[in-house]
Amino acid sequence: MNPSVETRTSIVWDYSPAPESADHIRLKDRYGLFIDGDFKDPADGRYVPTINPATEEPIAEVADGGPDDVAAAVESARDAHPKWAALKGLERAKYLFRIARLIQERSRELAVVETLDGGKPLRESRDVDIPLAAAHFFHYAGWADKLHYGVNAREVRPLGVVGQIVPWNFPLLMAAWKLAPALACGNVAILKPAETTPLTALLLAEICQEAELPPGVVTILPGDGSTGASLVRAPGVDKVAFTGSTAVGRDIQAALAGTGAHLTLELGGKSANIVFEDAALDQAVEGIVNGIFFNQGHVCCAGSRLLIQESVRDEVISKLWARMGRLRVGDPMDKNTDVGAINSAEQLSRIETLVAAGEEEGATRQSIACELPEHGYWFAPTLFTDVSPAHRIAVEEIFGPVVSVLTFRTQAEAIEKANNSRYGLAAGIWTDKGSKAFEVAGALQAGVVWQNTYNHFDPTAAFGGYKESGFGREGGPAGLRPYLEVVR
Numbered sequence: 001m002n003p004s005v006e007t008r009t010s011i012v013w014d015y016s017p018a019p020e021s022a023d024h025i026r027l028k029d030r031y032g033l034f035i036d037g038d039f040k041d042p043a044d045g046r047y048v049p050t051i052n053p054a055t056e057e058p059i060a061e062v063a064d065g066g067p068d069d070v071a072a073a074v075e076s077a078r079d080a081h082p083k084w085a086a087l088k089g090l091e092r093a094k095y096l097f098r099i100a101r102l103i104q105e106r107s108r109e110l111a112v113v114e115t116l117d118g119g120k121p122l123r124e125s126r127d128v129d130i131p132l133a134a135a136h137f138f139h140y141a142g143w144a145d146k147l148h149y150g151v152n153a154r155e156v157r158p159l160g161v162v163g164q165i166v167p168w169n170f171p172l173l174m175a176a177w178k179l180a181p182a183l184a185c186g187n188v189a190i191l192k193p194a195e196t197t198p199l200t201a202l203l204l205a206e207i208c209q210e211a212e213l214p215p216g217v218v219t220i221l222p223g224d225g226s227t228g229a230s231l232v233r234a235p236g237v238d239k240v241a242f243t244g245s246t247a248v249g250r251d252i253q254a255a256l257a258g259t260g261a262h263l264t265l266e267l268g269g270k271s272a273n274i275v276f277e278d279a280a281l282d283q284a285v286e287g288i289v290n291g292i293f294f295n296q297g298h299v300c301c302a303g304s305r306l307l308i309q310e311s312v313r314d315e316v317i318s319k320l321w322a323r324m325g326r327l328r329v330g331d332p333m334d335k336n337t338d339v340g341a342i343n344s345a346e347q348l349s350r351i352e353t354l355v356a357a358g359e360e361e362g363a364t365r366q367s368i369a370c371e372l373p374e375h376g377y378w379f380a381p382t383l384f385t386d387v388s389p390a391h392r393i394a395v396e397e398i399f400g401p402v403v404s405v406l407t408f409r410t411q412a413e414a415i416e417k418a419n420n421s422r423y424g425l426a427a428g429i430w431t432d433k434g435s436k437a438f439e440v441a442g443a444l445q446a447g448v449v450w451q452n453t454y455n456h457f458d459p460t461a462a463f464g465g466y467k468e469s470g471f472g473r474e475g476g477p478a479g480l481r482p483y484l485e486v487v488r
C-alpha cells in the first residue's frame, strides 16, 4: 500500500484544546459567613475545604455555619426587614438592577468559579447559568414596583424573613431564582448554598456589598445539611423555600407542619421526553441529548425517561447512539467540553449504584467509550434499552448522564406511561403536529412541558412541580405569589 495514503486516511480530525484561563480569578483562601453585610468567622470556628470535582484539589476554605450562626443570621435579618419592606418598590428595584448589572460585569469570573467548584462545562456556566442568573435579577427588578399587577390587583405584603436552601447543580442560578423574587416582594433572605458549591454564592455576597444593599437584607450562610436543618427550624423564619431531594423536602415539610411558616418545595423528577413518529427525528435527537446530558444530567427536570414510539424506536436509538459517541467528556474548563465532572464522590456513587441496579434487573446498558481523566469524578454518558417500567432506572431519579428508554404504541399509552411516576416536574414532546402537542401537554401531570425543545429556561416562565416534585412556582409573575401574603 502507498504509505502516504495510509498516513492520510489515518489522520484523526480532532479539536485542539481550548482551555479557559483561570488566571483572572482572585479567590480568597477563606470565606466566612456573610451576616449583617460582612464576612464573619463561624461561632465554632469551623471551616471546610471546597474542592474541584474535576481534579479533587481544594479551591478555598469555607465556613460551616452552626446553630449559633443561624441565630445571628436570623437576628440580623429580622432587624433589616422593616426598613427593606417599607422601601418603595422602585427603590428595591434599583438594588436588584444593580445586582444584575454587577453579575454581568463579573460574568467571566463567576462562570470560571462555577465550573471550578462544581465541575460543569465552562460553556454551560458561561452561556446558561450566569446570564440566566442576571436575567432573573433583571426580571424581578421589573416586578418590584408592580407587585399589584402580578397578583390580580390584590393588596399584598411580604412574608418577612425567608430561609432558602439550594442544591449544587445550578449554584448561582438557583440562588438568583430564590433571592430575586423574595427581595422584589420586600422580604429579606437567608440563603444556604450547597456544601460542594458555595463559592459563587459567596461572590454574590461581595456583589451585594458592592451594590450597597443594606446589611441583613441578604445573608449567605454556607454549611451542610445540618446548617439547613437548623435554618428551617429557626424561630423567626417566616418562610422556607427549598430545592433539592424529595427526602429532604419531606423532612422539612414535617418539621414545619403546624408552625405557620410558609413553604415551597422544588424537588426531584423523572421527566418523560416523548418522541412521536411524526417528529423531526434529528432535531429530537439533539433535544434528547440536551435533555439528559446537559450538566451531566444533574438537572431536576432532566429528560431521563425517554419514551419513543415503537415505529421509530430503532431509528431514534441508532441516531442517538451515534450522536452520543461524539460527546466530548472531560476537562470542564475546556470550551469544547460537552460533559464535565460529576459534582461529588457521593453523587458518583449514587449514579453507579443505580446503573448497577439497571444491569442486574436485566436492562441493556451501553456507555460511550471515552478516555476519562485520572483524577476527579466522571461517568461516561450511558444509554439503557430493554427497560421495563418497573425497573429502578425507570422509576428513581439517577441525577446523572444516564437515559432509560421505554417505548409506546399510541398517544394514549404515551400519556399513561409519562404520568406513571410519583414525580411530575417536566416533560418534552417531539411532534410535527401542533394539535397533538397541545392535547398531550394538557394531559401530562408536569409543571413544565416543552414542545420540540428541552431544558429551555426563561425568567418569565413559571417552573415547579406536581406530586413528589414539590409545590409552588418559581419564575415569572407566578414566582411572586409564594413570597407574598394577600391582605385584601
Ligand code: NAD
Pocket: 165, 166, 167, 168, 169, 192, 193, 194, 195, 223, 224, 225, 226, 227, 228, 229, 230, 232, 243, 244, 245, 246, 248, 249, 251, 252, 266, 267, 268, 269, 299, 300, 347, 350, 397, 398, 399
Ligand atoms: P439534598 O437534598 O441533600 O441537598 C440539597 C440542599 O439541601 C443542600 O444545600 C443541602 O445542604 C441541604 N440539606 C441537606 N439535608 C438537609 C436537611 N435535613 N434540612 C435542610 N437542608 C438540608 O441533595 P443531595 O444529597 O445533594 O442529592 C441527593 C439527590 O437529590 C440527588 O441524587 C438528586 O436525585 C436529588 N437532587 C435534586 C435536586 C433538584 O434540583 N431537584 C438538586 C440536588 C439533588
Ligand code: MN
Pocket: 050, 051, 052, 053, 116, 117, 118, 196, 197, 198
Ligand atoms: Mn466544590
